[in-house]
Amino acid sequence: MMVEKRTSRTLGTGHDTFWEWCGKGELRLQRCASCDHMQWPAGASCENCGSTDFGWEAMSGRGKVVSWCTFERDYYHGLLPMPWNTILVELEEGPLFISNPKGFTWQDVTPDMPVKVAFIDCEDDAGPFRLPVFEKA
Amino acid sequence: MSEFSFARTPPASREMSCKAAIVGIGETDYHDDYKAQRARAPGYQAPEVEELATRAFERAIADAGIDRKDIDGLACSFTYGGPPPDAMANLLGLSPRYSIANGNIMAGPLPAVCAAIAEGKADTVAMVYSVASRAIGREYGGATYGSGEGAPTSYYYYHPWGWSSQAAHWAMMFNYFANRYGATERDLGAVAKQVRDHAALNPNAVMQKPITIDDYMASRYIVRPFHLFDLCLVNDGAVCLIVTKDDIAKAMDNVPVHVAGWGESRVTKSKLQAMVKERLRLQMEDSAQQMFGMAGMTLADVQHFGCYDASTMHLVNQVEGFGFTPPGTGFDFCKDGQMGIDGRMPTNTDGGNLSGSYMHGWSQVVEAVRQLRGEAGPRQVRDARVAMTSLVQTDQSHPILYVRGDA
Numbered sequence: 107m108m109v110e111k112r113t114s115r116t117l118g119t120g121h122d123t124f125w126e127w128c129g130k131g132e133l134r135l136q137r138c139a140s141c142d143h144m145q146w147p148a149g150a151s152c153e154n155c156g157s158t159d160f161g162w163e164a165m166s167g168r169g170k171v172v173s174w175c176t177f178e179r180d181y182y183h184g185l186l187p188m189p190w191n192t193i194l195v196e197l198e199e200g201p202l203f204i205s206n207p208k209g210f211t212w213q214d215v216t217p218d219m220p221v222k223v224a225f226i227d228c229e230d231d232a233g234p235f236r237l238p239v240f241e242k243a
Numbered sequence: 244m245s246e247f248s249f250a251r252t253p254p255a256s257r258e259m260s261c262k263a264a265i266v267g268i269g270e271t272d273y274h275d276d277y278k279a280q281r282a283r284a285p286g287y288q289a290p291e292v293e294e295l296a297t298r299a300f301e302r303a304i305a306d307a308g309i310d311r312k313d314i315d316g317l318a319c320s321f322t323y324g325g326p327p328p329d330a331m332a333n334l335l336g337l338s339p340r341y342s343i344a345n346g347n348i349m350a351g352p353l354p355a356v357c358a359a360i361a362e363g364k365a366d367t368v369a370m371v372y373s374v375a376s377r378a379i380g381r382e383y384g385g386a387t388y389g390s391g392e393g394a395p396t397s398y399y400y401y402h403p404w405g406w407s408s409q410a411a412h413w414a415m416m417f418n419y420f421a422n423r424y425g426a427t428e429r430d431l432g433a434v435a436k437q438v439r440d441h442a443a444l445n446p447n448a449v450m451q452k453p454i455t456i457d458d459y460m461a462s463r464y465i466v467r468p469f470h471l472f473d474l475c476l477v478n479d480g481a482v483c484l485i486v487t488k489d490d491i492a493k494a495m496d497n498v499p500v501h502v503a504g505w506g507e508s509r510v511t512k513s514k515l516q517a518m519v520k521e522r523l524r525l526q527m528e529d530s531a532q533q534m535f536g537m538a539g540m541t542l543a544d545v546q547h548f549g550c551y552d553a554s555t556m557h558l559v560n561q562v563e564g565f566g567f568t569p570p571g572t573g574f575d576f577c578k579d580g581q582m583g584i585d586g587r588m589p590t591n592t593d594g595g596n597l598s599g600s601y602m603h604g605w606s607q608v609v610e611a612v613r614q615l616r617g618e619a620g621p622r623q624v625r626d627a628r629v630a631m632t633s634l635v636q637t638d639q640s641h642p643i644l645y646v647r648g649d650a
Contacts, residue, residue, distance in 0.1 A: 112402070113402035114402060114403070115402070116390050116399065116400050116402075147396050147400045153511060154512045172419055172422070172519075173416075173418040173422070173519060175410075175414035175466050175469075176464075176467040177405065177411070178463065178467055179466065181384035182405060183385065185405075186405045190405050192401075192411070194415050194418075194515070202515040202519060204406050204415075205404055206405070217422045218422075230403065237404070
């Protein structure tokens, strides 16, 4: 099994729960129990109303690629192979999710291309974790 | 200190309009300093924040025609650290009754000082901004940012996916925009070329050699689809503005440039949505409404525009977002020459951050003053009486309006 080294995640209240769900192979995002706002990135409190009462809503894992950019400059100093592809996925449920393509590159991207979530094994300074990425649906 | 310690922008109010004016400007030698840094001749010493700030200050008081003893306020804006205000005051030989550390990028500092003057805290304030970004090897992506520095979440949250940098924000915005409106890399190149053409008319611009769109296409990619020329410079320098009460300004030799209005608007939730899909249009609209309401003016009054252009797309997005051209038409507006000196909205006539100097929004203020005084030489916009600058960040908008004060 190949484990990819990545730059550290943001951890703490809210964030930890997101990564725990990823560890179980599930993409779940915070839904505020008070105002119903769906929040990504995760946080300790609701960016809309300040409540700390969240439910964790399961995403379908389906979405479409609405934008992308590919790094030719190696900002992470050798950690990642260059060029490094990133995509912006609009999840079926609405939130925009920055991620990586799995099994394709920017050259394969077509407008609103359908994708589905996959989890890959990674590790950072805090240890191993599973990272949500997207493959062609 | 990081670039995310913003100055508080006071509320836009009619009473604050034109109560203070810019009467002195000073800048360091962006072009020569950059060349010296690249050449690194034997004995070369990288500049320091204090020395740069002092140089800009001396030029600003000479420009204003005042003595340092006339200054009773000091506002320091050092993006990547610098001396505290009392130490800087000592260095400059000042004994101010009002001295503050005043954020850093041009998102709040000038309105804060204008409000302080209107409230009687000081009569004449030297505003000093200084950075040694290049000397300290500042990077604008990668693990530079963490969660503890007050940076927007998007600056650090996506590290596990290898996504970061200013460039990546605007590249994501551009590709979304391109899908919707059909823009190309050559269109980006046209913006880079336009701004470079302006820089060629500015003897202090860092990059003055004209480029063609083919030069642009041949330049290396940084974050695809962005090439080198899509992204702003990284250089060292300082800016000083002398700001004084309107009645004192009237008695001075320079034509005063009044600060007529300002506004501020921030995204508070779903920030990627607001940036990529809505392109911060709501924030620009909201903040501009505050600014024009404060000044009692409209968009139609604006004759010169200077915006914080961290990238070509960033620039086009502000030209569109403030309403100088309809959504989706910004690149055509540029290609038609409408951002040029004789265009419908002369924009970043000093070369902006892309080719002129990266002073975090401060050089745009200096150019607005030059244009309104009629001192912009070969790049002078005819009869310019009203100018606007804007600093739009990834999640906020800060426009300022200036009026030539001899009316």
